Amino acid sequence: MAKRKTLAVVTGVSGRLGQLLARRLHREPDTRVIGIDRRPFLRKPSDVEHLRIDIRRKACEDLFRTRRVDVIYHLGLMHDPRQGVSEHYTWNLLGTKQILEFAQRYDVPKVVILSTGDVYGPQSDNPAYIGEDAPLLGAQRFAGMRDLIAVDMFAQSYFWKFPEIETVVLRPAHIVGGVRNAVSNYLRLQQIPVLLGFDPMVQVLHEEDAVSAILAAARPGVRGVFNVVGADALPLRTLVGLTGKPTWEVPHLLLPGLARQLFQLRLADFPAAELDYIRYSATLDGARLRTVTRWTPQYSVEEAVQAALRAGIFDGGVERMAAGASHVVR
Amino acid sequence: MAGSVVDNLQRLQAVGQTIGHNLATQLAHWTEPERRRTIAEQVAHEFSEASQEVASLLLSNSWRTPQDELERRIAHLLASNNQGPHGTDSFGFAPTEVRKYAPALEFLYRVWFRTEVHDIQRVPEGRCLLISNHSGQLPFDGVAIGAALLLDRDPPRMVRSMVEKFATSLPFFGTFCNRMGQVTGLPDNCRRLLESEEAVLVFPEGARGISKPFRHRYRMTAFGQGFMRLALESKVPIVPIAVVGAEEQTVNLLNMEPLARLLNMPSAPLTPLMPLLGPLAMLPAPVKYHVYFGEPMEFSGDANDDDAVVAGKVAKVRAAIQAMLDRGLAERRGIFI
Incomplete structure (x- = not known):
């Protein structure tokens, strides 16, 4: 009798990272992939199933009731500053709650949740190595982070409530590449703003490395919270220099007001609070994932930056149009 | 809105009252004409001698380290530090940036403060904690210690100081x-730096020590215990350091605490020239620095011991620094020479 194939469910599969993960999983011989996302999945491999439903709907539960799911990759977290606060909260928190409940009710042995390294937040007094047990201060000046912190902590509560499920919470550094997140968009700007007199240390993680880290964390026996760090930290201006684009020096007293105006006028996609990321460091300690799973990043900062710039020219625009108004960043 | 204006006005009024009161007390100290005259003469005499010294140093240009010597020192830093592919370590230290800042550093160290360094060879290789008294309103004492290890020790070492978080946020x-290797003062940062065999400079008096008023000069404030717990935990030797001279570089008549709170600063000293010069009055006078390095001290024991036990060990370090301060004060000819 043929061996039963591993069944993997990927939420947020139509996002850039979801697509990369689905393609990688589908290349593995004994894995079947089901993606969940409201948005269309462009250039979908034919044997990847795509359910265009909202995780919060009942139709989603039918999937778990009728099929034996082995692993859930929960990538479907929304981090679009243009969406309303309540939409954020219900989508992220109720969606995660739903996923974790399915896992518990239908005996899914493994859940990998892609949280974010932004939960720690940039602060002038951050240590150079932020460990997994550091307090999640990311929302103290950036209210838009509250729901993501709530999701992270909610997922953590499953470690002790349901120890039979191997829950993994990943907190990656800034993922850079074809993804449409704040950092990659920042690097794609024509002229890149930096704050006069500030040059914090930053870490970037190539999108392919993010995917391989997610896969490493999905291995049996791995559980807990892990920071995911790619190449070594480098000064922000050095990173910006790698794009070869001109910078724009702005006094930090001026920029928040300006940014708020631009955001409201829809001339910029960065909420003013995100400016703290180009002002203060938030560099993570990635040692834990590397020792536990032996995962190592394969891409350099240069490669990540090039991937981001390439995507800006080619497929990014098309995908964005297709995704329409509800663009989930990861 | 109106409430906050009233609040601020009241706060300003409180500042005014404190300043007035303290100035009156200060003036009372200086009313003996005899004492005033001798001090003024002494200062004038020393100051002219010091300015001649500064002028001749600047004219002869002998204060600069030769370029090849500086390059050799930077090369050593590059070899002994683990930078990533982009030239900085994970704390952001970029050894090549030393090139950019060396002239300013050397100007302060060799010309402005004409620093005399004693027993620098006592700083060992490998991990160690450098513990010093802290004074002078602005941390030029840290600059002098850093410059001494960078420019006058063989082989050179880059001091990694634990800096007040207000300063690193500026x-x-x-x-x-x-970029120059100084990091936000957090125990975790210190632990990591010691693990990578660095020399970490800690001022256990912190902001308390550096901003103390002029009348308290050379009376060290209370030491924090954090450095000793780290030394016990990481099993590192402690090198006591005394900086003599920095206390007189800026005369702090009083700390305007309400103003400091208002501006979110660790302290807001009032100096005699501030009404004339504003913030420029914080620039240091060209006093003469003496930096004394003591014998490394080894401590053993439980890092989580009771405060009383750790306090005993801290007191030994403090006493060693006090002894060097006393020696320095007895040995020096004057404030500026």
């Missing part, structure tokens, strides 16, 4: 600190 200065 534009320009924070970035400068970061």
Whole structure:
């Protein structure tokens, strides 16, 4: 009798990272992939199933009731500053709650949740190595982070409530590449703003490395919270220099007001609070994932930056149009 | 809105009252004409001698380290530090940036403060904690210790100081600190730096010590215990350091605490020239620095011991620094010479 194939469910599969993960999983011989996302999945491999439903709907539960799911990759977290606060909260928190409940009710042995390294937040007094047990201060000046912190902590509560499920919470550094997140968009700007007199240390993680880290964390026996760090930290201006684009020096007293105006006028996609990321460091300690799973990043900062710039020219625009108004960043 | 204006006005009034009261007390100290005259003469005499010294140093240009010697020192830093592919370590220290800041550093160290360094060879190789008294309103004592290890020790070492977090959050200065290897003062940062065999400078008096008023000069404030617990935990030797001279570089008549709170600063000293010069009055006078390095001290025991036990060990370090301070004060000819 043929061996039963591993069944993997990927939420947020139509996002850039979801697509990369689905393609990688589908290349593995004994894995079947089901993606969940409201948005269309462009250039979908034919044997990847795509359910265009909202995780919060009942139709989603039918999937778990009728099929034996082995692993859930929960990538479907929304981090679009243009969406309303309540939409954020219900989508992220109720969606995660739903996923974790399915896992518990239908005996899914493994859940990998892609949280974010932004939960720690940039602060002038951050240590150079932020460990997994550091307090999640990311929302103290950036209210838009509250729901993501709530999701992270909610997922953590499953470690002790349901120890039979191997829950993994990943907190990656800034993922850079074809993804449409704040950092990659920042690097794609024509002229890149930096704050006069500030040059914090930053870490970037190539999108392919993010995917391989997610896969490493999905291995049996791995559980807990892990920071995911790619190449070594480098000064922000050095990173910006790698794009070869001109910078724009702005006094930090001026920029928040300006940014708020631009955001409201829809001339910029960065909420003013995100400016703290180009002002203060938030560099993570990635040692834990590397020792536990032996995962190592394969891409350099240069490669990540090039991937981001390439995507800006080619497929990014098309995908964005297709995704329409509800663009989930990861 | 109106309430906050009233609040601020009241706060300003409180500042005014404190300043007035303290100035009156200060003036009372200086009313003996005899004493005033001798001090003024002494200062004038020393100051003229010091300015001649500064002038001749600047004219002869002998204060600069030769370029090849500086390059050799930078090369050594590059070899002994683990930078990533982009030239900085994970704390943001970029050894090549030393090239950019060396002239300013040397000017302060060799010309402005004409620093005399004693027993620098006592700083060992490998991990160690450098513990010093802290004074002078602005941390030029840290600059002098850093410059001494960088320019006058063989082989050179880059001091990694634990800097007050207010300072590292500032534009320009924070970035400068970061590139020059100075890090935000957190126990975790210190532990990591010691693990990678660095020499970490800690001022256990912290902001308390550096901002103390002029009348308390050379009376060290209370030492924090954090450094000793770290030394016990990481099993590192402690090198006591005394900086003599920095206390007189800026005369702090009083700390305007309400103003400091208002501006979110660790302290806001009032100096005699401030009404004339504003913030420029914080620039240091060209006093003469003496930096004494003591014998490394080894401590053993439980890092989580009771405060009383740790306090005993801290007191030994403090006493060693006090002894060097006393020696320095007895040995020096004057404030500026």
